[in-house]
Amino acid sequence: MDEARRGGEAQRGSRSSEVKGSAWGGVDLGGTKIEAVVVDAVGRPLGNARHPTPGDAGPKDVVRAIFDALEDASRSAGLAPRRLAGVGVGAPGSVDIQMGTLARVSNVGKGWTEPYPLAGALSDLVRGPVVLGNDVQVAVTAEYRLGAGTPYRSVLGVWWGTGVGGGLVLDGVPWRGRGAAGEIGHVVVNPGGSRCGCGRRGCMEAYAGRGCLEHKVRKAVRRGEKTMLFEWMRKKDRTRLTSSIWKKALDERDVVATRLIDNAVLMLGVGIASAINILDVDAVILGGGLGTRLGIEYADRIYEAMRPHVFVPERQPPVVLAQLGELSGAIGAALLAEPPLH
């Protein structure tokens, strides 16, 4: 409310630099939806909005849609338009943080492969600084600072969803290497094995990612195996095997679903344990659509699957569940805009 008043005053003539500073925007840019949130100085959500990602649109339209979602989120937070002190955007694809460009996000904008100056274009609309980040990394950073990771100094986030993304926070600092670190989904768990969405073979994601799992179900059906997965998909009027469909299939002991998820858990155990042997962080945070939907039972199963491969078994780090829910990516993006968090 205070923000709204100050926003109102600003419109009556005070300079924007004097009134901005108490609310930050965060955007989680996905292939199907744009999740926008407005947070206060300690990262607490004040309002949020979800817009569909425009289908068949170019980068310009996507930027406009992001701005609209931010304005909606601002409204729901009681803020006047364009009152955000800064905005962060978490995006898939290839993010160049220094240049503020986003490339290779064909699942977001139509034919969006070349670098587009997303930060600059959005900055013109919101009239404030915009920072880009990797979608999974910012979600992991949010969990580290405000969620499941708060008791730890260093964490590995494993986002188990359509793909298997990862994020690292080492001694409090997000680690991105030269920009592409955290790709735990592409740790090779079975050289020459199953084909992955990335085109390579034997990646952890090839066994655990929802996209690759669906591919394996279709193959099983073609081989004549019986599963209820696609029937539930049709009943729920979906075009993909969503996390909730997988959850139902496991609850109902669907044989194909159970076998594939059992194998996914085994391979997650192998790949995450390998990462722990290299990094020796304090904890693993399990997030993502499948991770959060399948919940603590599967976090525990992944912990057990890691056990045979962890080099210092007496100090195997816990596998904890992400806590911030669907807003974690957007909140983490807002943290990129550096609210003081005091």
Added chain:
Amino acid sequence: MDEARRGGEAQRGSRSSEVKGSAWGGVDLGGTKIEAVVVDAVGRPLGNARHPTPGDAGPKDVVRAIFDALEDASRSAGLAPRRLAGVGVGAPGSVDIQMGTLARVSNVGKGWTEPYPLAGALSDLVRGPVVLGNDVQVAVTAEYRLGAGTPYRSVLGVWWGTGVGGGLVLDGVPWRGRGAAGEIGHVVVNPGGSRCGCGRRGCMEAYAGRGCLEHKVRKAVRRGEKTMLFEWMRKKDRTRLTSSIWKKALDERDVVATRLIDNAVLMLGVGIASAINILDVDAVILGGGLGTRLGIEYADRIYEAMRPHVFVPERQPPVVLAQLGELSGAIGAALLAEPPLH
């Protein structure tokens, strides 16, 4: 010479705290030898000495042997006894840096499994501060600061020898996690595969470590395969297949040696690429007995073996050879004692 003069003066009465400060000691503690070095303020070796690790001895005898090696190295640097400003020790096994203890080094001292206060005991002898570190990590740190890693901000060191050790320097800071990071030899490259020296299955070391390779050669011989490896071992009067024996076997196109090393290279490619996908560091430094002996040809082959598995192939980091040679571990240990490096 300046050092020697100052050391001499010290013996004629000045207090030790006034004259220490220009030379630091470093020790690489191995199962067969103790390598000691004395370095100047920029990490340059002033003198060194190599002593055998006392066989069948307890921790106390090992500490005494370390001290003797340091005193020899000091002498060869022209220093009077006990003139080192500080000493660092790189050791295998389980190092507790805070407590200054070393445990689980059964290959060093007889039955040395419980934590022993190595730092304190050695400090009493050298009459100065002693810091412990992991043997591979300190060697990698030395390469980072003074050798092959100097052009880079972040590196992964892979020490290919009896085992396959690893070390990380991230943005200039050695990364040890909770003390056990860098165990790249125990990245799982083939779940359920070959037995590793650590007792687990499918570790990279199980395919690439010299210890496990020798085990595979013995199995091949039992199966009736022909190899010259053991004959060269006897001719060289060795009890183990050393790096130079492997080098000769490859040069002579020994079939068993070639097949096993080819497979080792493939598996090193898988495991190191997986680590790169997680960490995205600037470069890989290849060291260790086998790594340095097989040289640049094999660094290049490992680079090629990584290629199919690297997630961002256009930015695959180079694999460069360690440059500091056999003293890298001891020099890196000396850096633990924090010479100013100005």
